[in-house]
Amino acid sequence: MKALKLMMIAACMTAAMSTSALAQEKYPSKPVEVIVPWGAGGGADILGRILAKWLESDLKVPSPVLNLPGASGMIGLGKMITAPADGYTVAILTGDSLMTAATPTTSFKFNDSVALGVLVRQPSGIFAPANSRYKTWQDVVNAAQSKPGSVSLAITGPNTADDLTAQYLATKKVSLLGVPYTKPAERYTAVMGGHVDLLYEQAGDVRGFLDAGQMRPLIFFASKRLPAPFADVPVSAEFGYDVLLPQVRAVLAKAGTDPQRLAALATSIERFAASPEYMKFVEQQLALPDSFLSAKAAHTFLQTELDALRKLVALYGAK
Secondary structure, three states: OHHHHHHHHHHHHHHHHHHHHHHOOOOOOOOOEEEEOOOOOOHHHHHHHHHHHHHHHHHOOOOOEEEOOOHHHHHHHHHHHHOOOOOOEEEEEEHHHHHHHOOOOOOOOHHHEEEEEEEEEEOEEEEEEOOOOOOOHHHHHHHHHHOOOOEEEEEOOOOOHHHHHHHHHHHOOOOEEEEEOOOHHHHHHHHHOOOOOEEEEEHHHHHHHHHOOOEEEEEEOOOOOOOOOOOOOOEHHHHOOOOOOOEEEEEEEEOOOOHHHHHHHHHHHHHHHOOHHHHHHHHHOOOOOOOOEOHHHHHHHHHHHHHHHHHHHHHHOOO
8 A cells, every 4th residue: 555655646746747847848949830821922921931030040949831722721720720739830810811710601710819910911902004994093983883893803702801892892882893813813914914904902912013013003991091102092081981901911829828938929029020021021012011010919900800801791791
C-alpha cells in the first residue's frame, strides 16, 4: 500500500511538472503558419507574405505561407479553425470572406476566431475604361434609368459584396447587369476588352491600369471623399446611397488560444503596422492611410461590418 501511495504521489508530481513546463514553454518555439485563403498574386497573398516575413524577423521563428483558395476563403479559414488553438496558425480574412460569413449557410463562424488586427481598409468603387462612353457616374445613372439593365458590371459572383451593391443600386433606380467573373484577371480583361461596361473593384487592385491611364473611377462607396489622387471622384453619400462594403483585410487566430500568445501575436502585428514595410504596402494598395486597427478595435469593427452585411443579405435575399 505504501508503495502504491508513493507511485501515485510521483505520478501527480510528474503531471504537475509537465503542466508547469507547458505553461512556461517559450512562445513561439516553432513556425507560425500564415494561411492565405486565396490564390497567389492577389492583395491577400501579398499581405500574407509581407506579414509572414515580418513575423519571421520579429518573432525569430519561421513563418511559412500556405495558400488555400476556394469557396470565397472558406477553405482556408476552415483550416485555421480546425487547427489547434495554440497560436501557431493565423489566417488572412478579407471582406469577401466576411460577406460569405454573413450568409445563413456559412461554414465559418466569426466568433470561432479572434481578430489580431485590421491591416487594410479600401473603399470599393466602380471603374470604367478610359475610352468608355461613361465619363461620369451621372452618365451611368442616366443610361441605367433610360434603359434598365443596359449597363453591364463585372462582379466576382452572386451573393458577393459586388452583387449586393448592384442589387442595392437597383432600389435607387440604377439597375446594372451583373456579370460574374471569379478570377480578377478575367474581370479586368472583360472590362478592358469591352465585353462589359464597368468594373466593381478596389483601387489598389487595379492600380496598374489607373497609373497607366487605362481606367478611371466613377464613384467610390464612402461617406466622404478620398484624399488625392481621388479627391475629385464623387462618393456614394453624395447620391444618397446608404451602402459602403469596403474591402477589408485582417489577421485572425483561433478562439480559445492562450491570451498571452494572442497578445504576443497582436503586439508583433502592431509593430508591423508601424514599420516602413507596412506603410509602403498601404500606399501601394491605395488603402486608407489609417487602415490599421489594433486587436480590440479590429474585432469590434469586423463585428459591426458583419452585422451590416447580414442586414443586406436579409434585405436582398442572398443565399
